[in-house]
Amino acid sequence: MSPAIFGTRHLQALLGSLGRLKRNAVATLLTLLVIGLALALPAALGLFITNAQSATGGFSQAIDMSVYLKSDVPLAKARQLAADARQRAGIAQVTVIAADEGLEQFRRYSGFGAALDALKSNPLPNVLHVVPRRDASSEAQLQLLRGYFAAWPEVDVVQLDTDWVLRFNAILAVLRRLVLIAAALLGAGVLAVVGNTIRLEILNRRAEIEVTKLVGGTNAFVRRPFLYTGLLYGVGGAALAWVILEIALLVLDQPVATLAQLYGSRYALQGPSGQVLGALFGGGMVLGWLGAWISAHRHLRSIEPRA
Amino acid sequence: MILFERVSKRYPNGREALTNVSFRIESGEMVFLTGRSGAGKSTVLKLVALLERPTRGTVTVNGKSTGALKARHIPAFRRQLGVVFQDHKLLADRPIFDNVALPLVVAGAPLKEIDRRARAALDQVGLLGKERMLPAELSVGEQQRVGIARAVVSKPPLIIADEPTGNLDPDLSLEVMRLFRRFSDVGVTVLVATHDQHIVRELAKREIVLASGEIQGQGDGGALPHVVATR
Numbered sequence: 001m002s003p004a005i006f007g008t009r010h011l012q013a014l015l016g017s018l019g020r021l022k023r024n025a026v027a028t029l030l031t032l033l034v035i036g037l038a039l040a041l042p043a044a045l046g047l048f049i050t051n052a053q054s055a056t057g058g059f060s061q062a063i064d065m066s067v068y069l070k071s072d073v074p075l076a077k078a079r080q081l082a083a084d085a086r087q088r089a090g091i092a093q094v095t096v097i098a099a100d101e102g103l104e105q106f107r108r109y110s111g112f113g114a115a116l117d118a119l120k121s122n123p124l125p126n127v128l129h130v131v132p133r134r135d136a137s138s139e140a141q142l143q144l145l146r147g148y149f150a151a152w153p154e155v156d157v158v159q160l161d162t163d164w165v166l167r168f169n170a171i172l173a174v175l176r177r178l179v180l181i182a183a184a185l186l187g188a189g190v191l192a193v194v195g196n197t198i199r200l201e202i203l204n205r206r207a208e209i210e211v212t213k214l215v216g217g218t219n220a221f222v223r224r225p226f227l228y229t230g231l232l233y234g235v236g237g238a239a240l241a242w243v244i245l246e247i248a249l250l251v252l253d254q255p256v257a258t259l260a261q262l263y264g265s266r267y268a269l270q271g272p273s274g275q276v277l278g279a280l281f282g283g284g285m286v287l288g289w290l291g292a293w294i295s296a297h298r299h300l301r302s303i304e305p306r307a
Numbered sequence: 308m309i310l311f312e313r314v315s316k317r318y319p320n321g322r323e324a325l326t327n328v329s330f331r332i333e334s335g336e337m338v339f340l341t342g343r344s345g346a347g348k349s350t351v352l353k354l355v356a357l358l359e360r361p362t363r364g365t366v367t368v369n370g371k372s373t374g375a376l377k378a379r380h381i382p383a384f385r386r387q388l389g390v391v392f393q394d395h396k397l398l399a400d401r402p403i404f405d406n407v408a409l410p411l412v413v414a415g416a417p418l419k420e421i422d423r424r425a426r427a428a429l430d431q432v433g434l435l436g437k438e439r440m441l442p443a444e445l446s447v448g449e450q451q452r453v454g455i456a457r458a459v460v461s462k463p464p465l466i467i468a469d470e471p472t473g474n475l476d477p478d479l480s481l482e483v484m485r486l487f488r489r490f491s492d493v494g495v496t497v498l499v500a501t502h503d504q505h506i507v508r509e510l511a512k513r514e515i516v517l518a519s520g521e522i523q524g525q526g527d528g529g530a531l532p533h534v535v536a537t538r
Contacts, residue, residue, distance in 0.1 A: 208398050
């Protein structure tokens with residue numbers, strides 16, 4: 001068979017499936033709605049996580065450590081310790097905040113300027129501000145790093161004030177897992193919906209299938225229109241899911257803007273990225289096709305012509 | 308073209324439809340298969356069309372033994388064969404043209420050729436000009452001719468027909484049978500199951516008589532009066 005005929009046959013099967021879906025518009029729409037909702041839910045959850053992450057800005061990555069040296073450790077020694085620390089793996093940045101510098105910052109930002117002037121000497125120690133590398137920021141690694149600094153005789157206190165960041169990241173990790181679970185369950189639902197719809201259609205077209213097989217139609221030929229139907233269900237469901245997402249975003253836009261304003265932010269909701277849309281349509285097509293294939297494989301074999 | 312060698316067929320329900328049936332039909336021959344309802348005519352045709360496989364014995368069609376044919380080779384096997392049914396098995400929601408073109412579409416013929424050959428087949432059965440109508444818009448006789456056009460459209464070397472005149476009046480029956488004879492005249496092997504003794508006599512072709520799943524007799528030109536007597 002030449003490629004042109006091959007292409008023509010596929011085009012015919014595709015157009016035939018499209019025409020059939022159009023003729024049963026109401027049933028088609030209901031099926032699409034179910035598939036669309038099933039695809040929209042995990043996509044919406046994913047979108048929520050992305051937005052939560054970018055709305056909180058760099059906070060989730062803002063893991064750092066303040067290493068307070070004992071007050072009798074001189075600045076030169078602090079610089080030397082900082083240089084040592086920079087050699088260690090897993091550390092992105094070490095900044096020395098000299099005691100004077102620290103006092104100056106405190107005076108500027110705290111509003112206790114006058115009170116501080118009353119002090120005879122600077123009560124602040126020299127401090128090393130340590131930023132661990134992104135890929136070395138797990139709880140265990142941070143604890144290890146804290147131990148490393150705490151073991152130095154020059155160190156007074158290591159303050160790792162990042163519990164909430166870790167918690168926030170843990171919550172996001174739970175949510176991401178939830179998205180996976182929801183996607184898996186609802187994906188199975190889409191498979192079942194498409195599979196059942198295709199099964200009914202196969203039963204409806206039993207006579208046609210019998211005659212087609214009788215005149216020498218192969219299983220592949222008989223199956224093809226059903227696979228295209230499944231594929232179209234997937235694409236249509238994904239498109240509907242996209243519409244649902246955009247409507248949800250539109251509805252949420254105003255209250256989110258108000259909320260952001262109250263926090264002094266100009267944050268606006270982010271719509272689905274190209275990647276998310278790709279996953280939505282890709283997932284829809286794969287699920288639709290697969291559901292149709294499973295159903296066709298199961299049910300077409302049993303239909304043989306009778307005389 | 309068709310060779311039955313000691314063929315028996317027992318259905319899953321235990322009924323033995325054919326017992327030890329042997330016959331040979333040469334290429335280009337036209338043969339009637341007669342006998343009462345339940346004599347095994349349909350079973351013979353089912354075995355030829357590979358709708359069933361023999362329980363014992365071998366059925367050879369077109370040089371191929373059907374018993375050993377793998378499922379994936381069945382479609383190609385059936386394309387060498389035109390089948391006509393009593394109830395013609397047309398697709399009610401498709402126009403006449405689509406019904407006739409189906410074997411060509413299934414075989415992957417180019418669109419131009421599908422168009423040309425489907426029209427030629429409709430012309431042969433005298434239905435050119437009705438290709439856009441639905442089966443239900445045609446008379447019973449016309450529907451049967453559409454079924455015949457579908458069976459011959461891909462020019463198969465063998466045509467089998469199960470009671471093709473079962474629903475037709477005598478004049479129409481004769482017309483349909485003459486159509487079959489025309490195909491046989493150009494070298495197509497034709498096997499027709501019928502209980503219409505009048506037609507068998509009229510066309511004067513070889514006849515194989517079945518009774519209770521066994522061959523009761525063979526002869527030329529419907530010269531087997533005992534069959535009429537048993538009806």
